[in-house]
Amino acid sequence: xxxxxxxxxxxxxxxxxxxxxxxxxxxxxxxxxxxxxxxxxxxxxxxxxxxxxxxxxxxxxxxxxxxxxxxxxxxxxxxxxxxxxxxxxxxxxxxxxxxxxxxxxxxxxxxxxxxxxxxxxxxxxxxxxxxxxxxxxxxxxxxxxxxxxxxxxxxxxxxxxxxxxxxxxxxxxxxxxxxxx
Amino acid sequence: xxxxxxxxxxxxxxxxxxxxxxxxxxxxxxxxxxxxxxxxxxxxxxxxxxxxxxxxxxxxxxxxxxxxxxxxxxxxxxxxxxxxxxxxxxxxxxxxxxxxxxxxxxxxxxxxxxxxxxxxxxxxxxxxxxxxxxxxxxxxxxxxxxxxxxxxxxxxxxxxxxxxxxxxxxxxxxxxxxxxx
Numbered sequence: 001x002x003x004x005x006x007x008x009x010x011x012x013x014x015x016x017x018x019x020x021x022x023x024x025x026x027x028x029x030x031x032x033x034x035x036x037x038x039x040x041x042x043x044x045x046x047x048x049x050x051x052x053x054x055x056x057x058x059x060x061x062x063x064x065x066x067x068x069x070x071x072x073x074x075x076x077x078x079x080x081x082x083x084x085x086x087x088x089x090x091x092x093x094x095x096x097x098x099x100x101x102x103x104x105x106x107x108x109x110x111x112x113x114x115x116x117x118x119x120x121x122x123x124x125x126x127x128x129x130x131x132x133x134x135x136x137x138x139x140x141x142x143x144x145x146x147x148x149x150x151x152x153x154x155x156x157x158x159x160x161x162x163x164x165x166x167x168x169x170x171x172x173x174x175x176x177x178x179x180x181x
Numbered sequence: 182x183x184x185x186x187x188x189x190x191x192x193x194x195x196x197x198x199x200x201x202x203x204x205x206x207x208x209x210x211x212x213x214x215x216x217x218x219x220x221x222x223x224x225x226x227x228x229x230x231x232x233x234x235x236x237x238x239x240x241x242x243x244x245x246x247x248x249x250x251x252x253x254x255x256x257x258x259x260x261x262x263x264x265x266x267x268x269x270x271x272x273x274x275x276x277x278x279x280x281x282x283x284x285x286x287x288x289x290x291x292x293x294x295x296x297x298x299x300x301x302x303x304x305x306x307x308x309x310x311x312x313x314x315x316x317x318x319x320x321x322x323x324x325x326x327x328x329x330x331x332x333x334x335x336x337x338x339x340x341x342x343x344x345x346x347x348x349x350x351x352x353x354x355x356x357x358x359x360x361x362x
Binding site for chain 2: 035036110111113114116124147149150151153154155157158159161162163175178
């Protein structure tokens, strides 16, 4: 239950609990009902928060779905640190593939895709930030963030959306190998 | 108005007219109302066909949307023939990018994305068929259809869905260059 005098973007304490409860509610409801049958009032009820708290924080359902779809790939988590760009990227790509092999995350990404286009996707923005954090460690690499997005992230996202059964244990390694070939 | 004794998969004459009218109706309605507000009865009315004709041919709305989203990239159209794999692929990729710079086609692709995952996408299947047709002309090329899908098609589709404003005149050329670098 969010106190309305609390700034809605505060990330500690009660606010963090709201985010956590809303995220769990969305994941459960998507799994139970399918992503197109989930509504904001339904999420609010399950999370034990007021619908207005959801609208205030996320604006609308597509934004919420987009946000939740990538929440587990928390941009503040530690990134792989193997001392080698190729190894770091491979592990990072493997994490991304693993995340989306969970059918709930894949369904949420598809939902986010249908709502995307007019707004910048958090999924994309966070992956680009991370690609740049990895690149910063290796200033001599001749690879750019666009190369990583196009060659590694795009094929994973494309498979998640259109061909989830082609995501394999070796996909990340293959894609990163292509980047270095 | 489709005669119910006509095999529903016949592609000439009346059947072709039904497909054409349904396609036009979907494009107009998506542009007017946005993709999530379009329904089968609405399409049927606009196209002057019975809703059952639509259900019989396409099964459901997501399949219809998926189908229509890629109809203009008719798989029987002539493919570029420049006598050089790189030139052919560049022209082919440019065509794909051009197709999806039309906001209606992009919206339809996003709609198809949200319905994809459980079924094979026509968009993807047709692009793979075409990639193989192009490759067959150049048996000495060391490129595979997977390379083309991952390196050229996936980044275009990814941009169309999540970052349409980054699709530029030079995108196709850049992506194909990466394949040959």
